[in-house]
Amino acid sequence: MSDLDHSSYDTSLDSREETSQDLKLEFSEDEESLIIRMYNLIGERWSLIAGRIPGRTAEEIEKYWTSRYSTSE
Known part of the structure; x- marks a missing residue:
């Protein structure tokens, strides 16, 4: 039974982490536009794109990008 208790604890921790990460994934229109333009120019060079957006x-x-524009579905 302790395994069940531990599993529910891990799940609640994971959901809190996902929530805080989801909040960080909110980008302004300017950031979105810049990401799209940079992606079209240089592709999946995320570190170069991040270098153009302070705090990201x-x-x-x-x-x-993968959550918004992924076509693998």
Whole structure:
């Protein structure tokens, strides 16, 4: 039974982490426009794109791009 308790604890932790990450994935219209233009110019070079957007990491931009524009579905 302790395994069940531990699993529910892990799940609640994961959902809190996802929520805080989702909030970071909110980009302004200017940021979105810049990401799209940079992606069209240089492709999936997330660190270069992030270098043009203060306060954003390559991981945030890549996650945003794949969640918004991914065609793998």
